[in-house]
Amino acid sequence: MTESLSLRTARGAHRAGPVPGDDDTRQPSDAGSALLEQDQREANRFRRTVLVGRIAVAVVVLGAWQLASGRLVSEFFVSSPSEIVGRLVQLVGTGQLWPHLTQTLIEVGAGLLIGVPLGVALGVALGMSALLSGWLLPYVMALYSLPRVALAPLFIVWFGIGLLSKITMVVTMVLFVIFYNVYQGVRNIDQDLFDVARSFRANRWQTVRWIMLPSLVPWLVTALRLSIGIALIGAVIAELIAASSGLGYYIKLSSNLLDVTGVFAGLAVITAVAIVLDQALGYVERRVMRHHPEKQH
Amino acid sequence: MTPKVAVRDLRVAYRTRTGRHLALDGADLSIGHGEFVALVGPSGCGKSTLLKVVAGLVERSGGDALIDGKPIDGPSAGVGMLFQNDALLPWRTVHENIRLPLQVAGGNRAEQDVRIRDLITTVGLDGFADYLPRQLSGGMRKRVALARTLAADPDLFLMDEPFGPLDALTRRRIGAEFLSLWETLGTSVLFVTHDVDEAITLADRVVVMSPAPGRVLTEFPVPLHRPRDVRELRFTPSFRDLHDAISDALVAPSEIA
CATH class of the missing domain: 3.40.50.300 (P-loop containing nucleotide triphosphate hydrolases)
Incomplete structure (x- = not known):
């Protein structure tokens, strides 16, 4: 036999071919590595410049605020950075902050725990069934375009000023973002993958579990990242309207007492929470995407 | 003896926006x-x-289509299908892609693993079990798809x-x-x-x-x-x-x- 055509023996020939990830045939050279080092130095210099500038912006803005306060504008109206920091230290020191912070975090957490699975289920169901989406989609989209903030007073009438009205608010905020992303995700899945599953006689649940949900991971991570900010908005808004604790409540209470320092302290904590949650999810996103070749940017 | 596949006077019409499109009109085919x-x-x-x-x-709009x-x-x-597009799951490794039909059938994972390793050898992909589809050439992806189809043991x-x-x-x-x-x-x-x-x-x-x-x-x-x-x-x-x-x-x- 002049040429081996069996699958088994073709293996050797195949090995001799290009190895994946090894298609860069360039050889390192002194000139090349010198250039590389220069590139790296320039990149580092740029990063340092960015960082220094960024800190400078904060110093200038906070400094101007500090200087203007009590001189150009009454401290009563604008407080001052030093006052706010002092208040934050005091709130942490006396433990006054924790009930408010945990209240808000519980609302956000519970709202996400309920809203995300609900949104995923709704998105998968409507994405899979033309009949269901025909029936429900116009109503879902109508609710989606309703400013859901306007529902907060209704929830307070229905569920009182406690936890339940806040969680409901967060759920309605989160649900639609998740739903919409998942729905789009389902409709974007390669039809061939479903045909493969069907040709292997996978049942509906197996198809959802092995084809659909993994395909949705990138969409879901994006949606989750959006939802966290939105959940926080929902919780704080509901607290502003009627509550007995929470960061929104603390802001409203301070405002009622004409305590501008308190308002700013509350805003600072909310900002910090948003940044921490967003960073945490950014980390998760990078880790998931590394294992998920779809939709890499 | 009944043929493996028998298609008689097959009609398939697709509904489109402008009406109905006739894809097949009276096709006959038999495979022994x-x-x-x-x-x-x-x-x-x-x-x-x-x-x-x-x-x-x-689905057919008219005629007969029989297997056995x-x-x-x-x-x-x-019945094992091999698609034009290799239709591999991009998030699964070669090994796990081949597992799909075995997973549908159920059963012991360790036995599945033995069978998968066997199939990887059959299609000449030894050493590539842990690669993701995007890391493979078109020909190699086709081999994975073939191994996956073989895993279902089609006739x-x-x-x-x-x-x-x-x-x-x-x-x-x-x-x-x-x-x-x-x-x-x-x-x-x-x-x-x-x-x-x-x-x-x-x-x-x-x-x-x-x-x-x-x-x-x-x-x-x-x-x-x-x-x-x-x-x-x-x-x-x-x-x-x-x-x-x-x-x-x-x-x-x-x-x-």
Whole structure:
């Protein structure tokens, strides 16, 4: 036999071919590595410049605020950075902050725990069934375009000023973002993958579990990242309207007492929470995407 | 003896925005047990639709389609599809992609692993078990798809231009490898292609379809003995004669129209 055509023996020939990830045939050279080092130095210099500038912006803005306060504008109206920091230290020191912070975090957490699975289920169901989406989609989209903030007073009438009205608010905020992303995700899945599953006689649940949900991971991570900010908005808004604790409540209470320092302290904590949650999810996103070749940017 | 596949007077109409589009209008086809049938025809003639009807992925509007004498109602057990697009799950490694049909069937994971390693060797991908599809060449991805189809242990292969997107050289090599593998398996095959060379090289019988709405125009038995030496084959006079005859049959109806 002049040429081996069996699958088994073709293996050797195949090995001799290009190895994946090894298609860069360039050889390192002194000139090349010198250039590389220069590139790296320039990149580092740029990063340092960015960082220094960024800190400078904060110093200038906070400094101007500090200087203007009590001189150009009454401290009563604008407080001052030093006052706010002092208040934050005091709130942490006396433990006054924790009930408010945990209240808000519980609302956000519970709202996400309920809203995300609900949104995923709704998105998968409507994405899979033309009949269901025909029936429900116009109503879902109508609710989606309703400013859901306007529902907060209704929830307070229905569920009182406690936890339940806040969680409901967060759920309605989160649900639609998740739903919409998942729905789009389902409709974007390669039809061939479903045909493969069907040709292997996978049942509906197996198809959802092995084809659909993994395909949705990138969409879901994006949606989750959006939802966290939105959940926080929902919780704080509901607290502003009627509550007995929470960061929104603390802001409203301070405002009622004409305590501008308190308002700013509350805003600072909310900002910090948003940044921490967003960073945490950014980390998760990078880790998931590394294992998920779809939709890499 | 009932044929493996029997299609009689098959009609398939798709509903489109402008009305109904007739993809197949009275197609007939029969595939014997262990027979390799190639289906050729101009693009858009409905040959893929015919294959998808046999696969149970497309519903028929009229006529009969049977596997082992039983009417087709959804995907049947023992039918393995190989798609034009390799349709691998991009988030699964080679090993885990091949697991899919075994997973559907259920059973012991360790036994699955043994079988998967075996299949990886069969298709010549040793050492690539933990690679993701995007890290593989087109030819290698095709091997993974083939191993995945083999994992379901089909006795009927349905292949829709399976080697279409590959470059000419890889395509010929994978085709030859598939042929020698098939010669050891003895399963029935329905192979859709628009490449007459490929059809003659692989099949026992070449069926020619008309332009849309598709019907079977004529068919040619391939009088080449097996096992076939793919490299020598295309230089023999009988191969050339057959090639000319099939090409003429493909061109004829469009000249009339």
